[in-house]
Amino acid sequence: MSSKLKGAKAGYVLALFTLSLAAVLVVTACGASNRNQGGQANLSGSIEIDGSSTVYPITEAVAEEFMNTYPDVNITVGVSGTGGGFKRFTAGETDISNASRPISDEEAAKAKESGVEYIELPVAYDGITVVVNKENDWVDHLTVEELKKIWSPGSKVTKWSDIRPGWPDEKINLYGPGTDSGTFEYFTEAVNGEAKKSRSDYTASEDDNVLVQGVSGDRYALGYFGFAYYLENSDKVKAVPIDGGSGPVEPTAESIKNGTYKPLARPIFIYVNKKSLERPEVKEFVKFYMENAAELVEEVGFVPMPESEYQENLNKIE
Template sequence: MLTSAKRYAPLGIFAAVAALSASLIPPTLSQEAATIRIDGSSTVYPVTEAVAEAFQKAEGGKVRVTVGISGTGGGFKKFCRGETDISNASRPILAKEMEACKAAGVRYIELPVAYDALTVVVNPRNTWAKSLTVAELKKIWEPGSTINNWNQVRKGFPNIPLKLFGAGADSGTFDYFTEAINGKAKASRKDYTASEDDNVLVQGVSRERGALGYFGYAYYAENKSKLKPVAIDNGKGPVMPSEKTVVDGTYQPLSRPIFIYVNAKAAQRPEVKKFITYYLNNAPAMVKKVKYVPLPASAYKTVLANFNKNRIGTIFGGKEAVGLTINELLSLEAKE
């Protein structure tokens, strides 16, 4: 049974799991059950949540898994203080976080688990913004931007106020989006509705005709009746987010890998080792279930082998992975 340190995703398929969490310790869960503590990205949450629920059932109450949503940055703060065993992350660990972990003596194993198409969405009543260029997105979101009406975005767009909804500063999605669109992580205008909880953003965009927002594809897929995706034009024509465009590398620059980070000391505990093995063995089905893009089956075997070899550290050197295709990620995994 899942418990959350912060909140649950209350919509659609996530609601069923949240409803099951009414009691902290269900009758089938032993008071002495081993506990695995997870926190971090709201983007990765749906995958880890689905795996955790299935794993706990498979273990018959012997292991308790808690999954919180503090955002990637917030999750790493807890992880590097040794407060969690696993950190969900929608971007690679950054240099400052690496230093924080090092200072606290926390070593970690980096495991890519899926790909996400970071999705730009508008309200269903928006009939004009079927696609946006990267340059237009930058004009909207760059620091100091004064764009507050759709007619300022592109000639021919209507005179309708532009209401912006985006990830909060502790979110890996915020870091990735600002790096990909504005050229520098965390470089963004500040006058918008921000949250680390993507469901808050979903609700905001669904209520405002002139709204524009962004978050992980799973949250769009779970709320298709309330949202409309926008095709992204990176100079080669508009491309919609989808499994196909992520796999073939055409959905750029908003296609990205997502990760879990495992505390290397915690990884030696039998229940954590069993959980990670279960996670990676079942990832293809679980990832598809929550509408993200699974890695090739062979990749999960490689990632599991890296975990079993206790491969410490990151392959990204404290930097973002903007524009990294699945094949490029697998090439990096294989080299290490």
């Protein structure tokens, strides 16, 4: 692993512990060893990014590496959730929006009203991971129908025994993303058949670390969040194989990439304001993102897109 990638990973791990303390983090350069790389160190300016907490680790890692090369560029990365990020992006407040789902028709209409034109760039694959406590020794897998039984609006499931006879007659404590989260929207559409339709009596947070802490501290808990956060915390929580109709499948890089982890595998994106691309620092950052994404995406626990996808993204930028 290169020293640059180690630096990116270190920055990512540090950020995970500080996300709950600040809604917006300013990524700072961690060294000047590469400041004169390519003779471009005089590039300056600022870039405003907000949105998905799922996509955040990738963008944070890229931003850190970029600022090692261009220390006079200041990049601010927010974590207000996909929906929250799109609210700012479609109003023209940010240059780039991290998104764990595609932009909605309503959001696209708001962007048009504001005169915001944008480019959609897929950056990685993710798999929404259903997790339970490490001490949970009764759940071997869950079907999509069982997930729907648990999470649908008006669900009558209050105990584990309500899901399957023989499971503990203990209250099931649920943890999941907040309603501004793209993960919430994708999960509810994939499982319940309609985005944002979900029971509301669960512990919700835009900060996935809060969800990890909740499930890891409660034997009878169940939650869901992005695959990278599961990998980062696989010593604290246990992933549940999901049966989407062809038998139980564990979330792995391979099952996410080949689509067998269904219906919870998905692409994740960044959206770039076309007007912002006219600024040299933004265009150079987005190009740098696509040129280094495959390596950095894997480094922070996601599944890279095929190289042809990143090349296509570069073509869109140009």
